[in-house]
Amino acid sequence: MMSLIDRLLEKRARSAAQHASRRGLLKTLGGVLVGASAVPLLPVARADGHGGAAHPQETGSETDCDYWRYCAIDGFLCSCCGGSANTCPPGTEMSPVTWIGTCHNPADGRNYVISYNDCCGKPSCGACLCQRDEGDRPPYRPDKTNDINWCLGTSSASYHCSTAVVVGVAFEE
Amino acid sequence: MVRKSLLLAVLVGVCAQVGAADSPPPLPVEPTGVIETLPDRYPAEWFLVHDAAFFHMSDGKVYVIDASKDTVGEQVKGMFPMNLMGSYLQVASRGEIMSVETFHTRGTRGDRFDVLTIWDNANLDVVAEVELPGKKRFMGMPQRVALHALNDDRWLAIFNLSPSTSVTLVDLETRKIIGEIPIPGCSFVYASGGMAFSSVCADGRMLTVALDGDGKEKSRSFSDVFFDSDESPIFERPARVGNIAYFPAFDARVQPVAMSGNAAMPMTSWSLVGEGEENWAPAGIGLDGEDDLGRIYFLMNPEANGVDGMHNAGGAEIWVFDPEARRRVLRIPLQEWGLSFAVSRGEEPTVLVTNPVDMSVELYDGLTGEFIRKITGFGQETPLLMMSAQ
Numbered sequence: 195m196m197s198l199i200d201r202l203l204e205k206r207a208r209s210a211a212q213h214a215s216r217r218g219l220l221k222t223l224g225g226v227l228v229g230a231s232a233v234p235l236l237p238v239a240r241a242d243g244h245g246g247a248a249h250p251q252e253t254g255s256e257t258d259c260d261y262w263r264y265c266a267i268d269g270f271l272c273s274c275c276g277g278s279a280n281t282c283p284p285g286t287e288m289s290p291v292t293w294i295g296t297c298h299n300p301a302d303g304r305n306y307v308i309s310y311n312d313c314c315g316k317p318s319c320g321a322c323l324c325q326r327d328e329g330d331r332p333p334y335r336p337d338k339t340n341d342i343n344w345c346l347g348t349s350s351a352s353y354h355c356s357t358a359v360v361v362g363v364a365f366e367e
Numbered sequence: 368m369v370r371k372s373l374l375l376a377v378l379v380g381v382c383a384q385v386g387a388a389d390s391p392p393p394l395p396v397e398p399t400g401v402i403e404t405l406p407d408r409y410p411a412e413w414f415l416v417h418d419a420a421f422f423h424m425s426d427g428k429v430y431v432i433d434a435s436k437d438t439v440g441e442q443v444k445g446m447f448p449m450n451l452m453g454s455y456l457q458v459a460s461r462g463e464i465m466s467v468e469t470f471h472t473r474g475t476r477g478d479r480f481d482v483l484t485i486w487d488n489a490n491l492d493v494v495a496e497v498e499l500p501g502k503k504r505f506m507g508m509p510q511r512v513a514l515h516a517l518n519d520d521r522w523l524a525i526f527n528l529s530p531s532t533s534v535t536l537v538d539l540e541t542r543k544i545i546g547e548i549p550i551p552g553c554s555f556v557y558a559s560g561g562m563a564f565s566s567v568c569a570d571g572r573m574l575t576v577a578l579d580g581d582g583k584e585k586s587r588s589f590s591d592v593f594f595d596s597d598e599s600p601i602f603e604r605p606a607r608v609g610n611i612a613y614f615p616a617f618d619a620r621v622q623p624v625a626m627s628g629n630a631a632m633p634m635t636s637w638s639l640v641g642e643g644e645e646n647w648a649p650a651g652i653g654l655d656g657e658d659d660l661g662r663i664y665f666l667m668n669p670e671a672n673g674v675d676g677m678h679n680a681g682g683a684e685i686w687v688f689d690p691e692a693r694r695r696v697l698r699i700p701l702q703e704w705g706l707s708f709a710v711s712r713g714e715e716p717t718v719l720v721t722n723p724v725d726m727s728v729e730l731y732d733g734l735t736g737e738f739i740r741k742i743t744g745f746g747q748e749t750p751l752l753m754m755s756a757q
Contacts, residue, residue, distance in 0.1 A: 266676075291530060315475060315476055316475055317423055317424070317425060317475050318421065318423055320423075326676055327675075327676040327677070327678065327679050328675045328676035329675065329676070330676065330678070331596055331600050332554075332596075332602060332603040333507060333510075333528065333555075333603060334553065334554040334555070334567045334568065334569050334603055335569050335596050335600075336530040336532075336554075336569075341507050341679075342505070342506065342507030342528060342530075343451075343452055343506040343507055346529060346530060349476070349479075350471055350475055351451060351469055351471070351479055351502070352424070352425070352451070352471065352474075352475035353424065
């Protein structure tokens with residue numbers, strides 16, 4: 195089994211690199227965001243709603259814990275489990291309820307709201323465990339916590355892996 | 368050479384004859400089906416070590432460990448399973464261990480059942496089950512504040528997060544659910560006198576719910592706002608001495624809150640760090656504790672203060688404080704690193720710490736800070752939370 199300490203200590207360097215401009219975003223969000231159906235309700239602008247690039251440029255590997263979207267993640271990366279950064283592996287079920295983070299995309303300089311939907315219904319994937327925790331808060335802030343099993347609203351509570359879906363560009367204060 | 372070999376063979380034969388004549392009688396026939404038992408009240412040196420089995424969560428378990436012993440055979444006293452990131456609480460007065468867990472009828476699929484499983488201390492056998500409806504029990508990284516016994520240990524409060532939040536109250540005498548109390552915007556269950564519980568709220572207040580003799584809500588009250596969950600969050604896991612819960616904060620303050628049945632009373636916060644220690648901050652999973660001497664313990668990370676995302680990373684030392692004097696009384700440097708810990712009960716406390724480097728647990732003297740022993744190879748993989756045995 196991989197050593198957790200290696201992954202934990204890696205965060206020092208990562209957090210220094212990605213710390214900038216995340217605090218203070220989305221402060222007005224209250225409660226828990228309910229999946230894709232709630233996206234239009236979020237105080238964010240959709241990336242494709244600005245008339246700019248429909249597919250913002252990204253760099254890095256989605257199987258790498260350092261990948262920009264994973265700034266607040268804690269779990270197994272679905273991109274190592276038969277899925278991708280924004281899709282679930284075959285035969286699993288994506289949780290409609292989730293927590294969010296705000297991550298800075300170094301490729302285009304924008305901050306994005308990331309929805310960390312879990313994929314459920316199978317045992318732990320076991321590959322590419324990634325813990326970043328940036329912006330994570332204790333479970334008394336369910337909208338910003340990665341410490342709970344988000345296989346909520348799914349037919350099975352069995353956690354398999356986590357995605358990182360871009361759901362919009364974050365407003366700056 | 369041949370003569371010497373023959374002589375040696377003769378001598379060996381003679382010795383064997385003499386040995387057979389002097390050997391003890393053969394072993395008696397032993398009974399089968401004998402099962403060990405444990406004392407109703409566990410010794411102070413014992414701990415309950417929760418291996419959450421993060422890589423295969425349906426195989427979670429809690430080991431009963433005697434940390435005072437040197438070998439695995441002496442250290443492991445028993446074990447009980449706890450499925451899918453469960454929560455547990457040993458209730459000494461009842462001689463029972465409460466375990467809230469989840470099953471599916473086909474392993475990881477099929478119908479879901481949430482269950483309060485009640486284990487007997489002595490036999491580590493199931494003595495009762497209470498099915499919990501609604502598929503809502505809190506399921507996440509192991510917590511000490513998801514379950515709480517109240518009304519002289521007659522009732523068990525179970526925290527639910529679905530993600531709306533509530534508390535299910537179970538009568539441990541009748542093994543029946545009394546009811547469910549919504550606590551919108553608030554989480555977890557903290558002791559607050561014998562007939563009330565408190566919860567920490569996202570808006571920076573504490574909720575206290577008082578119960579009547581039937582377990583129905585009698586009243587609820589909120590404290591003043593005392594923290595900002597965005598800018599200056601506290602951990603949800605306090606060290607506890609008497610009626611005062613000491614919540615560590617991300618920024619290395621400790622926030623005392625008095626909880627005695629009425630509205631929770633936030634007290635003046637104070638800093639855990641001194642001059643030259645500004646980069647230190649609490650971090651970890653089971654990151655704090657208390658002992659019977661009234662001291663409080665925090666797992667401290669030398670680089671976490673002000674660094675976003677480091678609050679779960681664990682730490683290099685455990686710091687012990689006299690909360691009355693607001694003074695540090697001991698630093699416990701860890702062998703490598705710590706992720707979670709528990710403090711034993713008694714006048715000579717020991718501290719059992721998860722070392723995430725090799726996922727062993729390590730024992731330290733709570734009075735001197737000295738390293739005592741490493742405990743490993745007992746089947747553990749991810750021992751994420753420990754509690755002192757009761």
